[in-house]
Amino acid sequence: MERLLSWMNAPLIVETLNVMAGLFVLAVGFGVFSIIVLYIIDRTQTKHAIRRNYPVIGRVRYLFENLGEYFRQYFFAMDREEMPFNRAQRAWVYRAAKAVDTTVAFGSTRDLRPAGTISFVNTAFPTLDADAASPSPMVIGPYCRNPFEAKSFFNISGLSYGAISKPAVQALSRGAARAGCWLNTGEGALSSFHLEGGGDIVFQIGTAKYGVRERDGKMSDQKLKDIAAHENVRMFEVKLSQGAKPGKGGILPGPKVSAEIAAIRGIAEGQDSISPNRHPEIDDLDDLLDMLSHIRAVTGKPVGFKLVLGDGAWLDTLFTAIAERPIEEAPDFITLDSADGGTGAAPQPLIDYMGMPIWESLPLLVDARNAHGFEDRIRIIASGKLINPGDVAWALCVGADFVNCARGFMFALGCIQALQCNKNTCPTGVTTHDKRLQSGLSVPDKSTRVYRYHDRVVNEVCMIAHSCGLPEPRLLRRRHARITTASGISLPLSEYYERWKKGEEPALDARPSTKLRVH
Numbered sequence: 412m413e414r415l416l417s418w419m420n421a422p423l424i425v426e427t428l429n430v431m432a433g434l435f436v437l438a439v440g441f442g443v444f445s446i447i448v449l450y451i452i453d454r455t456q457t458k459h460a461i462r463r464n465y466p467v468i469g470r471v472r473y474l475f476e477n478l479g480e481y482f483r484q485y486f487f488a489m490d491r492e493e494m495p496f497n498r499a500q501r502a503w504v505y506r507a508a509k510a511v512d513t514t515v516a517f518g519s520t521r522d523l524r525p526a527g528t529i530s531f532v533n534t535a536f537p538t539l540d541a542d543a544a545s546p547s548p549m550v551i552g553p554y555c556r557n558p559f560e561a562k563s564f565f566n567i568s569g570l571s572y573g574a575i576s577k578p579a580v581q582a583l584s585r586g587a588a589r590a591g592c593w594l595n596t597g598e599g600a601l602s603s604f605h606l607e608g609g610g611d612i613v614f615q616i617g618t619a620k621y622g623v624r625e626r627d628g629k630m631s632d633q634k635l636k637d638i639a640a641h642e643n644v645r646m647f648e649v650k651l652s653q654g655a656k657p658g659k660g661g662i663l664p665g666p667k668v669s670a671e672i673a674a675i676r677g678i679a680e681g682q683d684s685i686s687p688n689r690h691p692e693i694d695d696l697d698d699l700l701d702m703l704s705h706i707r708a709v710t711g712k713p714v715g716f717k718l719v720l721g722d723g724a725w726l727d728t729l730f731t732a733i734a735e736r737p738i739e740e741a742p743d744f745i746t747l748d749s750a751d752g753g754t755g756a757a758p759q760p761l762i763d764y765m766g767m768p769i770w771e772s773l774p775l776l777v778d779a780r781n782a783h784g785f786e787d788r789i790r791i792i793a794s795g796k797l798i799n800p801g802d803v804a805w806a807l808c809v810g811a812d813f814v815n816c817a818r819g820f821m822f823a824l825g826c827i828q829a830l831q832c833n834k835n836t837c838p839t840g841v842t843t844h845d846k847r848l849q850s851g852l853s854v855p856d857k858s859t860r861v862y863r864y865h866d867r868v869v870n871e872v873c874m875i876a877h878s879c880g881l882p883e884p885r886l887l888r889r890r891h892a893r894i895t896t897a898s899g900i901s902l903p904l905s906e907y908y909e910r911w912k913k914g915e916e917p918a919l920d921a922r923p924s925t926k927l928r929v930h
Contacts, residue, residue: 446467449466449467449470450466450467453466453467453469453470454466495751495796495818495828496796496798496818496822496828499520499521500798500799501822501828503799504798504799504819504822504823504864505822507823507863507864507867507868508822508823508860508861508863508864508867509860509863510863510867513867513871523895524895524899525895526895526896526897526899527770527894527895528894528895528901529801529805529892529893529894529895529904530892530893530895530901531801531804531808531875531878531879531891531892531893532879532890532891532892532893532903533878533879533880534878534879534880536880537877537878537879537880538876538877538880538881538882540877542882543873543877543882543883544882544883545883546563546564546869546873546883546884546885547883547885548560548561548562549561549564549790549812549813549885551646551713551715551743551744551790552646552707552712552713552714552743552744553788554738554739555707555711555712555713555743556711556712557711557712557713558713559611559645559646559712559713561593561611561645561813562591562592562611563590563591563592563593563865563869564803564807564812564813564814564869564872564884564885565592565803565813565814565816565865565868565869565872566587566592566593566594566595566613566792566813566814566815566816567583567587567592567593567594567595567815567816567817567820567861568595568794568815568816568817568820569595569596569597569598569615569648569650569653569717569815569817570583570594570595570596570597570817570820570821571596571597571598571599571600571661571663572596572597572599572600572602572604572605572672572675573599573663573667573668573672573675573676573684574597574599574661574663574667574832574842575821575841575842576837576840576841576842576843576844576849576852577604577671577844577849578840578849578852578853578854578857579821579824579840579841579842579852579857580602580604580605581604581607581608581854581858582824582852582854582857582858582860582861583608583820583824583858583861584604584605584606584607584608584609584610584858585607585608585610585854585855585858585861586608586820586823586857586858586859586860586861586862586865587608587610587611587861587865588608588609588610588611589608589610589858589859589861589862590610590861590862590865590866591610592610592611592865593610593611593612593613593645593646594608594610594611594612594613595612595613595615595648595815596612596613596614596615596622597615597617598615598616598617598618598619598621598650598661598686599617599621599622599661599663599672599675599676600621600622600623600675600676600677601614601622601638601641601644601675602675606641606643608858609643610643611643611645612641612643612644612645613644613645613646613647613648614638614644614646614647614648615647615648615649615650615717616630616647616648616649616650616706617650617660617661617686618650618660618661618686618687618688618689618690618691619660619661619676619678619684619686619687621675621676621677621678621686622634622638622675622676622677623635623638624677626677628691629692630692632709635647635706635709635710636709636710638710639709639710639711639712644712645712645713646712646713646714646715646743646744647706647707647710647712647713647714647715648714648715648716648717648744648746649690649699649702649703649706649714649715649716649717650716650717651689651690651693651699651716651717651718652689652717652718652719652748652766653717653719653748657718657719657721657750657761657765657766659688659758659761660685660686660687660688660689661684661685661686662683662684662685662686662833663683663684663685664683664833664834664835665681665682665683665684666681666835666844667835667843667844668680668681668682668683668684669844672844690702696728696729696732697732699716700732700733700736700740700742703715703716703740703742704740707743713743713744714742714743715742715743715744715745715746715789715790715792716742716745716746717745717746717747717748717794718745718746718747718748719747719748719749719750719765719766719767719772720747720766720767720772720775720776721765721766721767722767723767723772723775723779726775726776726779727779729779730779730780730782730783730785731783733783733785733789734783734784738788741785741788741789742789743789743790744789744790744791744792744812744813745776745780745789745790745791745792746792746794746815747769747772747773747776747791747792747793747794747795747811748769748794748795749766749767749768749769749770749772749794749795749796750765750766750767750768750769750795751768751769751795751796768795769793769794769795769796769797769806773791773793773806773809773810773811774809774810774904774908774911776791777791777809777810777811778810778908778912781810790812790813791810791811791812791813792811792812792813792814792815793806793809793811793813793814793815794814794815794816794817796818797814797815797816797819798816798818798819798822799819799868800867800868800871800872800874800875801875802814803816803868803872804872804875804876804884804887804892805892807872807884807885807887808887808888808889808891808892808904809889809892809904810889819864819868820861820864820865821841821842822864823857823860823861823863823864824839824841824852824857824860824861825839825840825841825851825852825857825860826839826841826842827839831843836848839851839852840852872884875887879891888905889903889904889905889908890903890904890905892904894907
């Protein structure tokens with residue numbers, strides 16, 4: 412042994428061990444000192460009762476509370492119970508975006524018994540592949556100087572640069588161009604990143620007029636013309652309200668307002684970007700219709716508006732006002748958002764309690780439009796939690812002409828529903844401006860996933876239509892879907908909504924939590 416120690420330079424080993432022992436004692440001492448300091452801090456502070464009563468140990472509670480958002484979906488939630496999107500919904504999007512198998516085995520985990528459950532009416536003689544047709548394009552704004560022939564019935568909803576990151580916008584732009592669908596800019600103005608893919612763009616005009624505002628906040632005709640000069644900017648959408656916060660303007664926290672975003676929006680860097688809760692110059696329906704007509708005249712392109720419906724009775728007033736004007740002045744489209752829509756920062760009372768959900772508001776809007784004879788003039792775009800093929804097919808059955816989706820495409824980009832959208836700490840780089848976190852989002856890879864997700868949704872909506880005996884999805888009608896009532900017996904949507912309008916609607920359920928169950 413002595414020879415071995417001599418050969419291994421025993422004095423050096425002893426010295427190393429002594430140093431390591433010294434470091435260990437120092438670390439232990441520092442740890443004990445830190446615990447003592449934390450103990451004193453916790454016992455003397457008065458803001459947190461848990462930390463005051465359980466010094467140091469009480470801090471673990473806040474750690475677990477924070478981590479719970481991340482781990483709940485992996486260890487504790489069942490496939491179909493998590494909110495706002497359950498694991499089954501998200502998993503389908505992930506598989507579709509990655510172009511892997513989306514089939515499942517051993518039966519569905521979707522409960523078909525609850526009231527409100529939607530099912531589709533298959534035929535004994537489905538459409539053969541040889542007889543199937545590609546989804547037909549649809550013209551929006553036939554009276555415009557530059558009408559828009561929209562190729563896809565499934566498109567990307569408003570996602571502002573600022574609310575989402577630069578690489579996320581780039582991936583959406585390239586993916587949308589490849590998929591042949593449009594990309595809505597959201598209210599955060601038009602950036603070069605929206606344009607770089609070369610696909611169709613819908614420019615959204617929010618209440619703050621980002622991108623088309625003068626210094627005093629009023630809308631600039633010259634800036635409208637500059638935006639319209641981009642050939643691939645196909646339409647303009649005036650946002651009255653959105654699903655996450657009806658009655659409240661857009662909210663972009665100051666930490667997410669970078670110099671670049673501030674320049675694009677025309678606001679101050681690093682300060683909260685808070686939009687007015689409505690357009691100051693729109694006090695009533697006449698003002699709204701005047702603004703739409705003005706934007707159409709200036710840009711020569713289709714113009715519509717987006718809203719969350721709060722009361723179905725208002726719709727008759729809306730369409731009566733439209734009917735009193737020349738047909739050319741009617742809105743070219745109406746985008747209907749759901750009360751459970753929205754991706755970014757929003758006050759909880761609004762996100763939880765304000766507005767009508769899409770399953771209730773969409774049939775009201777479609778029926779009101781058709782009753783006034785505008786079904787061939789005003790297109791309806793449905794939006795809000797419609798991320799899977801069944802959701803999209805339901806909206807087409809009810810009468811929507813198009814479906815917009817934001818969070819489905821965010822999942823395609825890699826979103827894991829970490830609920831960090833408003834904190835600039837998104838772990839996947841989708842909604843953060845932290846360069847380190849953004850580096851995980853590969854634009855070439857994610858743009859391909861955006862394309863694949865769109866392609867799979869369209870193909871599987873087509874599959875549903877074929878099972879109903881139709882050559883393509885635009886032929887889906889209410890008779891092609893059924894809804895389960897409280898008795899457990901389902902009715903065709905056509906019959907159900909007719910009874911509903913007459914006040915004879917069989918209650919879905921007495922519980923206030925009942926909702927449409929397409930998923």
